[in-house]
Amino acid sequence: SLTRYVTTGRQLRQTRQTLSRYMSPRVVEHILAQGGPDQLRGQRRVITVMFSDVRNFTTVAEELGPSGTVALLNDFFAEMIDVVDRHHGIVNKFLGDGFLALFGAPLHDASAARNALAAGQAMLEAVDKWNATRPEQALRVGIGIHSGEAVTGTVGSPQRKEYTVIGDEVNLASRIEAYSLRGQVLISEATCARVRDYVTVSEPMEVYVKGKKDPVKLYE
Secondary structure: OHHHHHHHHHHHHHHHHHHHOOOOHHHHHHHHHOOHHHHHOOEEEEEEEEEEEEOOHHHHHHHHHHHHHHHHHHHHHHHHHHHHHHOOEEEEEEEOOEEEEEEOOOOOOOOHHHHHHHHHHHHHHHHHHHHHHOHHHOOOEEEEEEEEEEEEEEEEOOOOEEEEEEOHHHHHHHHHHHOOOOOOEEEEHHHHHHHOOOOOOOOOEEEOOOOOOOOEEEEO
16 A cells, blocks of 8 residues: 555656646646546547747847847747636647647547637737737747647656647648748638637638648638
8 A cells, every 4th residue: 555655646746747847737736636647648539739830930039149039939938828828728849939739638628629719819919919019029920720639648758758649630730830821820620610600710721731632721
């Protein structure tokens, strides 16, 4: 019993440390209360994936220099992460001047697609406020959102683990974001079907993405 107690306590500490890197304390404690490590084992989930990227950031970085670039990104990400947290998502990975956010994992969320879209719209509003108060550092953000089934779970080595999401649905979300050149929210047909009753979308545009033989419909 003592061995089991010590092992369980170690697992919970490792789980808390892993989750705390990319989830709010509120979400971490909720996951631990709902089963802890069991929530992070490999499983298939229907989730909504968001990719966000700052447009033309290379030009901004060249003007700011290394320390200024990092400081700007930290300030900007702090605001964006707060938006994602408030809409029940998690920022799973930072990708240079962008990030990958998940909705519906590790905890199930029947409103994942709606929350992701609301987060995307709130992010654009936050960008507008940012630009109004910091016109010398004005930014433009492109957002791509897609919903579907993916494999989620903790991967890595005993020394370093990370909760991640794997699958074609993740790749498609990334491809969608690449088409958001004007700094808008673009969603896939699968996501659109989940939110159509709550928002007004544009007429679909068909695009060809890497790895897909047939065109993909996107909605703004």
